[in-house]
Amino acid sequence: MSAVGSPGEALDWTDRLLEVDVGPVAHGGHCVARHEGRVVFVRHALPGERVRVVVTEDNGGSFCRADAVGVLEASPDRVEPACAWAGPGGCGGCDWQHATPAAQRRLKAAVVAEQLARLAGIEREVTVEELPGGPLDWRTRMRMAVTDDGRPGLRVHRSHEVLPVGDCPIAAPGALLPVLERAWTPTAEVEVVRDAEGEVHAAELFEGARHPEIGSDTAHERAAGRTWALPPAAFWQVHPHAADAVVDAVVEGVGDLAPGACAWDLYGGAGLIAAPLAERVGPEGRVVLVESDPDATAAAGACLADLPAVQVVRSRVEKVLGDGGKRSSTRGGSSLPGPPDVIVADPPRKGLGRGLAGQLAEQGAARIVLVACDPAALARDVAALAEHGYRLDALRAFDAFPMTHHVECVATLLAA
Ligand SMILES: C[S@@+](CC[C@H](N)C(=O)[O-])C[C@H]1O[C@@H](n2cnc3c(N)ncnc32)[C@H](O)[C@@H]1O
Numbered sequence: 001m002s003a004v005g006s007p008g009e010a011l012d013w014t015d016r017l018l019e020v021d022v023g024p025v026a027h028g029g030h031c032v033a034r035h036e037g038r039v040v041f042v043r044h045a046l047p048g049e050r051v052r053v054v055v056t057e058d059n060g061g062s063f064c065r066a067d068a069v070g071v072l073e074a075s076p077d078r079v080e081p082a083c084a085w086a087g088p089g090g091c092g093g094c095d096w097q098h099a100t101p102a103a104q105r106r107l108k109a110a111v112v113a114e115q116l117a118r119l120a121g122i123e124r125e126v127t128v129e130e131l132p133g134g135p136l137d138w139r140t141r142m143r144m145a146v147t148d149d150g151r152p153g154l155r156v157h158r159s160h161e162v163l164p165v166g167d168c169p170i171a172a173p174g175a176l177l178p179v180l181e182r183a184w185t186p187t188a189e190v191e192v193v194r195d196a197e198g199e200v201h202a203a204e205l206f207e208g209a210r211h212p213e214i215g216s217d218t219a220h221e222r223a224a225g226r227t228w229a230l231p232p233a234a235f236w237q238v239h240p241h242a243a244d245a246v247v248d249a250v251v252e253g254v255g256d257l258a259p260g261a262c263a264w265d266l267y268g269g270a271g272l273i274a275a276p277l278a279e280r281v282g283p284e285g286r287v288v289l290v291e292s293d294p295d296a297t298a299a300a301g302a303c304l305a306d307l308p309a310v311q312v313v314r315s316r317v318e319k320v321l322g323d324g325g326k327r328s329s330t331r332g333g334s335s336l337p338g339p340p341d342v343i344v345a346d347p348p349r350k351g352l353g354r355g356l357a358g359q360l361a362e363q364g365a366a367r368i369v370l371v372a373c374d375p376a377a378l379a380r381d382v383a384a385l386a387e388h389g390y391r392l393d394a395l396r397a398f399d400a401f402p403m404t405h406h407v408e409c410v411a412t413l414l415a416a
Helices: 101-120 242-254 274-281 294-303 317-321 354-361 375-387
Strands: 017-026 028-033 038-043 050-058 063-073 141-146 151-153 191-192 202-206 209-214 219-223 226-230 264-267 285-290 310-314 342-345 365-372 390-398 408-415
Touching: 017 063, 017 101, 038 050, 101 375, 101 390, 219 242, 226 294, 242 274, 242 342, 242 365, 242 390, 242 408, 264 274, 274 285, 274 310, 285 294, 285 375, 294 310, 310 342, 317 354, 354 375, 365 375, 375 408
Parallel strands: 038 063, 264 285, 264 342, 285 310, 342 365
Antiparallel strands: 017 028, 017 050, 028 038, 050 063, 141 151, 141 191, 191 202, 202 209, 219 226, 365 408, 390 408
């Protein structure tokens, strides 16, 4: 099966069958094995197993990617996947269908701990907390792909191939039914939302345009003791219990906010986090929500209209913190009201980055609470803030994406 190279030329291992002992979990939904001195990232295996793998990609350098196609010695954590489309060559959406839910949480905890150790130099025992509802039937938002002949499906891992799945066991009940029973524009994508009232909203994304096709233009969500009405495309947590879990952890992280205090809620979305912050600082306090998506800011303005402390700023965070913002009297230089007593930042997957982390640190807040869905980005941001004197205090992690390798973290950093 393997390609044979000429003398001196490195062999391409793609398609080669190997037997390997599986080592620790690595970030990204795979485990690390070694073969003939090279690192092999193996999907669909578990630490401690001996498996037969097929190499799916050879990067030509130090590592390969592979799929476990036979289990020679199984881990006690191994179970039969609940999904017919999971496994080697199957749907790329789930990484850990073959592990018990408890083992999945241990694997994610190990990844968070390893990223913090490697990228931030912090040794810490991490626990990933379970959310209610079990490992199936939770996903309220998903992006589907469409086959060349118009059938909705899900992509194979690291491939453009679309599997026209007949179901998705992690999707919220009923979410996919109206989507699967009709045809879509070939090669488009379909954005599916099932809101807290059970209404399904689906829009087709094609050639840069978004066409709502199913459901109304308002999704209703409930969290933090409030209700939200927001456009389906605006950000909302994917797991139905994640919003409350994140809010609780953030409220814990910001600590005792005195009435009249000032809090910044950066990347604030529709105001999920701003709402409980506003209740804490009271009407004489200030919660400045910064968000770039006009749909989300409109929803925040409308849904939080009863909270006079909330000020919604539609802008990119970089702009109000960086050179693009009008400099004002705040300590760190920004166009936002301040100085903030506390900053909450919930950036997209790539995290804050070093420059922005430095600009946040300059604001002089006593606490910075980071919400992060990528442990590597979190660890890099924690390391960047540490350069400015912020020390990691509490860290909560939630299994907000069961069966996948994703994990949601809330980290509290205290100024020196
Ligand atoms: C992970 S979501 C968090 C939303 C909100 N905190 C919540 O919990 O519902 C990140 C949000 O940041 C917004 N966003 C992305 N890039 C941004 C930027 N450069 N400046 C401001 N907001 C941004 C997105 O539109 C999205 O609403």
